[in-house]
Amino acid sequence: MQACAVPIEKISTPVDIPEKFTQTGNSSPLEHWWLAFNDPQLNQLIDQALTDNFSLISTFNRLQQAEAIAIKDSADLIPSIGAAFGGAKSYSNLGNPSNFALGLNASYEVDLWGRLRAQKQAAELDVRVAEENLNTAAISLSSEVAIAWYRLIEQRSQLRLLKQQIQTNRNNVEITLIRFAGAQSSAADLFQQQQTLQATIGDQNNVLATIKVLEHQLAILTGNTPGMFSLANNQQLPDLPAQPQTGLASELIQRRPDLRLAYFRVQAADQRTASAIADRFPKLSLSASINATSPNLQSLFNNWIATLAGNLILPIVDGGRRVAEVERNKAVAAESLNNYASTIQQAIKEVEDALAQEYQQKQLISSLNLQYSYSQKATEQIRLRYMYGAIDFLRVLTTQINQQTLERNRISAKRQLIEYRIQLYRSLAGSWPLPEYENSSIDSKEQENG
Template sequence: MLKAIFIVLILGLLSACSVTIKDFPAPVTLPAKFSASGQAKQSDRWWLAFNDTALNQLCGQALSDNFSLLAAFNRFEQARAIAKRSGAELIPQVNGGLLGSQASAQSQRNNDLVLGLAASYELDLWGRIRSAVNAAKLDANAAEEDVFSAAISLTAEIATTWYRLIEQRQQLKLLDQQIEINRNNVTLVTVRFRGAQATAADVFQQQQLLESVIGSRYTVVSNIAVLENQLAVLVGKSPRVITLPIVEEFPAVPPLPDTGLSLDLMQRRPDLRKAYFSVQAADQRIASAIADRFPKLSLSASVEANSPDLQSLLNNWLATVAGNLVLPIIDGRRRVAEVERNRAVSAEAFNNYAALLLNVVKEVENALVQERQQRLLVANLERQVQLSTQASSMIRLRYINGAMDFLRVLSAVLSQQSLERNLLQARQQLIEYRINLYRALAGKFPLRDVSATKNRHREPVS
């Protein structure tokens, strides 16, 4: 009898419908190539291209200790566990039980032992269960891609914050130099005022310029502290606990990477892969909802032994095999509505995938054109600073010789100092545009450090 039950269950497994996962073509027409491309091959760990030891250390520490990234791993594990739970429905469920009882009367005492095994299984005739399992597995794949997207976003945010910090440190150094120059100018104008060669208004204007630069310094000092705190949190540390290296120079912008074909991004970018898995999962849920409208066939088997003592328990047993067919007849169109809902969800996932594809191409093209124009702007500002410095020196010299009024000197100094600050901002922005390009082209990279620590339990700091 047990052999017959086993054969029935195996036949049930073999009779289940196989469900295939569909492939979907690109929903939009993409350009074959991007508007610009270089020769350098982009590394998976794209930040290494800057050859910046401090940045490499920050990114490595963040990939190991950043709590948001660890949380993304936890979400992936949840999705993977759900997929395992869904797959359990494809396996027959077997439960066992042992019951012992004793009844006493005035003249006699009865012992009774009952041992039972029960198995149940739903034949997946129309692929309802398998479609749901496939959808859960695809959800897990999408959650895994979310981890890689989070890693790319994290490293890009660290690089952007790091170079903004360097820019602010450069601004602080420049402001200190400008403060010293303006103090010297205040001394110069004051001496000329005492000699009746300048007016009181000239002194007040130069003092106001000095105070303006000092005020800008306060803002920069605040910005430096905020950026340092932000970096500390990004690498999984509390502000003022981590010691950041002192770097005050930008690295050279690496050569332009090979942008490749636009279709390559569909296989490389984790967010696109996630969107594609979401489309496939939604399609599988449509199939599961449709199959739920068809009859369900379930098999059950049980074996029960009953005896007054353990020794003879297996000599007295009863086996039962049963089948159960359930056919939906009237459900208020609930199952039809569920199919319609899943079709709408699938359409939404498909349209989201299409929109993301267009945005990805836009991100790459934006980064390319912004970097190209920013290079021209940096070169232009460098020429302006050079010309302004020469003009300021000549105007100051002529003022000392009494051939020019102080307003021209003040205007020249203000213009020069403003251009010097703008040049630093432009150089930082150029690096940021390159980071945007790397991020737009980035694919997933190994996350062994995070994998080793994703289940780590941390003790709260007292």
């Protein structure tokens, strides 16, 4: 007997969305977005993370669990068949009789109202949710690796710059000391220059600590233990790739795995609501059994009996349990739909935020470059005037500190621009084929290493 199948309905977009984004580029988006940076070390790190990151593998394990549950729920649509065999032998003064018994039984619930089929379809949709959750985790992981990697390169660049600034400040201390010995500078001038030197050394210590923290973070992201992982000593941030095409907002909804995840959750909730409604109606189950008994195995099939039965169960009084379950599932479905709408809006916001931040960051970098150019010219003029005694030392020191700050800010601004681009890639990214995780576990890795 075939039940009435509960259709999986398409969900229309629950919120209004713009036709297109406010900005777009000319570069065709890449499936593996990080390849746009043309950075072999980054490619290697992301490949390793997608293969060995334990958090990502655990997300795959949740997919395996969902697949197993789907198989389990599908089994309810198939008749259950069992067999039993037994034998006994008695000992007494009247003889030693034997008895053998064989039984076969089958049971099947007729899915009159589509309850079991709705449960099966909900479980299958849960598998799709788990698949998209894995894809979403992979996108997040790839962007985390890229951000950590370029933050590390930025800190290495800052360290190289700080070493140069420390040497410059040491030279300035020596010059000021000579001028102080010649009564051309005051003790205050010397102390201020020494304080500037020590402040720069303190900044270097902070950068060294940050470098270690970022190295440890990359180790964890790539599935390695901190202290047992080495990285190439890259110190140069890459140039920003051409801006990708943002496409249509409707295409984003179809492309992003987190949006597909939210979509499948709505459909799964609808199926569970249908199952809860069907649970209020009568259930029809069929059963059949064949039993045979005999004092010996040779004649076991000569004495048998067969039974066929049907049961119709109609809920009458349940204290409102089934009605409450229907209402609960309806609320879950409504929540899923609202979450889907919110996720769409958040996705649009992430793209627009990244576009706006990147545009403004480019303007900031242009401003910093101009400021640095003016600072260099001002420093030359102020030093000359100081040498001739036209201005005091504080003006020289202030200009020196400003110029060194600008040098560091330019590096940070370039890294921040790259980070905004990574956020844009992440907000536009779709899924890609992931490695096979079937044998990815702690036990399998220990066997490989052993």
